Amino acid sequence: MTMLPAGTTKKLGLVIDLDTCVGCHACAVNCKEWNTGGHMAPLTDLSAYEAGQEGIWFNRIHTFEVTPEDGGCGQTVNFPKSCLHCEDAACVTVCPTGASFKRAEDGIVLVDESKCIGCKLCSWACPYGAREFDSDVGVMKKCTLCIDRIYNENLEKIDRVPACVSTCPVNARHFGDLSDPGSDVSKLVAERGGYDLMPEMGYKPTNKYLPPRPRRNTAETSNGPSELPPLPGEDQPFLKWVNRILSR
Amino acid sequence: MHPAYSVIFFTVSSGAGYGLLVVLGVLGLTDSLPSGFWFGVVAFGLSLGAITFGLLSSTYHLGRPERSWRAFSQWRSSWLSREGVAAVATYVPATLLGAGAIDLIDLGGTATFLRVTAAALALTTIYCTAMIYKSLETIHQWHNRWTVPNYLILGLAAGAAWMNFLLLAFQSSNHAFSIFTMLMLALSLMCKMRYWTFIDTTAHQSNAESATGLGHLGKVRLFEGPHTEENYLMREMGFQVARAHALKLRNYARVCGLVLPIFFVLAAEYTGGTMGAALALLAALMMSVGMIIERWLFFAEAKHVVTLYYGKERA
Secondary structure (H helix, E strand, O other), X not given: OOOOOOOOOOOEEEEEEOOOOOOOOHHHHHHHHHHXXXXXXXOOEEOOOOOOOEEOXXXXXXXXXXXXXOOOOOEEEEEEEOOOOOOOOHHHHOOOOOOEEEOOOOOOEEEOOOOOOXXXXXXXXXXXXXXXXXXXXXXXXXXXXXXXXXXXXXXXXXXXXXXXXXXXXXXXXXXXXXXXXOOHHHHHHHHHOOEOOOHHHOOOOOOEEEOOOOOOOOOOOOOOOOOOOOOOOOOOHHHHHHHHHHOO | OOOOHHHHHHHHHHHHHHHHHHHHHHXXXXXXXXXXXXXXXXXXXXXHHHHHHHHHHHHHXXXXXXXXXXXXXXXXXXXXXXXXXXXXXXXXXXXXXXXXXXXXXXXXXXXXXXXXXXXXXXXXXXXXXXXXXXXXXXXXXXXXXXXXXXXXXXXXXXXHHHHHHHHHHOOOOOXXXXXXXXXXXXXXXXXXXXXXXXXXXXXXOOEHHHHHOOHHHOEEEEXXXXXXXXXXXXXXXXXXXXXXXXXXXXXXXXHHHHHHHHHHHHHHXXXXXXXXXXXXXXXXXXXXXXXXXXXXXXXXXOOEHHHHHOOOOEO
């Protein structure tokens, strides 16, 4: 059904910490592995053992270089991006067959692969590049927020998080209910000033990004003194004498 | 955006077919159509044939065309679904009118109603097609007030050009309709040129800074892409046409598709007879070729905001 639900009971999503992400791509690899073995069709790789390899990935990590306008020290920011499970998801409403839908109970946006005709309109509607067309099976695929993990009673409770969240070695990915102001993720967003990507587009993404903390890696920004202490005066006779001896 | 030929042929062929259906309906109302079996066969055959060829062509774009029947279900939210419903609905009055034109059935008093309905539904279908593109906020070159008028005007101009040929071919030349055709072509030219100025001078409101949210730290530049190889997103949304090529193609579309046909329609009007019909046919063919180029450019010159994550500063 491609009408958006009027509201969702929960808003499950991810919080990505751009401050701690080291760009190791473990989240992308784990996502790929989990979705190759899970109940959905495998995440296709084309020409896997020949030239021109490429594949469907739900999660891709870009790296950006940010340079201040005054020409000061720049920084590189590793930028993992997957489906943001938007509240106002245009990818849902443009779908002609009802294959693209948003769940009312938790807000997860999914593709019903048995109904998808592969018209690609949803990928045109998504500003974030969350949806990819699998030319091998002719349908669209996207991040499922590991819906087959988060409710999976066969897993230990601690493992009932998306694959990308469980594998991050630097705790840069967090999962939870962003509609609950008391949840860990909501508190993190409030504390660190988590933001939406391209908020001006009005899609109201659920996933939030935590900005990099200010760096202290230049002479200007480090905690050292900004100028040398003054030479010893009359109040420090011993040091004044030492200074005189050493200055000869 | 990657120009998919199946979609280009669909919008051009169906656009012309629906445009022709509109003028068939309207001219039928004013009783200006030639009577007779052969005109009915050719005119409705051309119209319905172009529409059908276009719709079938569009299914080649799909990953799973055997499921395309499902595309009629989400008309409440999806313009693509609405287009499908309108396209199928248009066949009803169009086929009945065609059957009436070749004396298979006697339309009687329903002819007027059918003509109005066929014309209205044909326009509705073109409108829905245009809205599919216009409604995508991710593509500035489509999400603007020129897209819908341009689809409608170009479709009607193509339909008029073909009808003009048919009228001359069936020795039923219509001075007023010839003028109308030239006016539609001139209007198309004006609208297309204003559209090209619009896309040359404006860009999407988003930029790499708003896409990443890192603008407060400075200028954002892509340092490393997410993978070493190409991906679907870059192929589909990252397609670029060189500015020099685009400008050349705009000239071909403009001259071949709109300017020259005006002169050929004018020449046909004054020549008359078989020569006139031949000139009118040339005008219609040139217009259709020009439309293919114009539609290719509509895709090729469109930029998607996802490219802001792949090295572009603006879209």
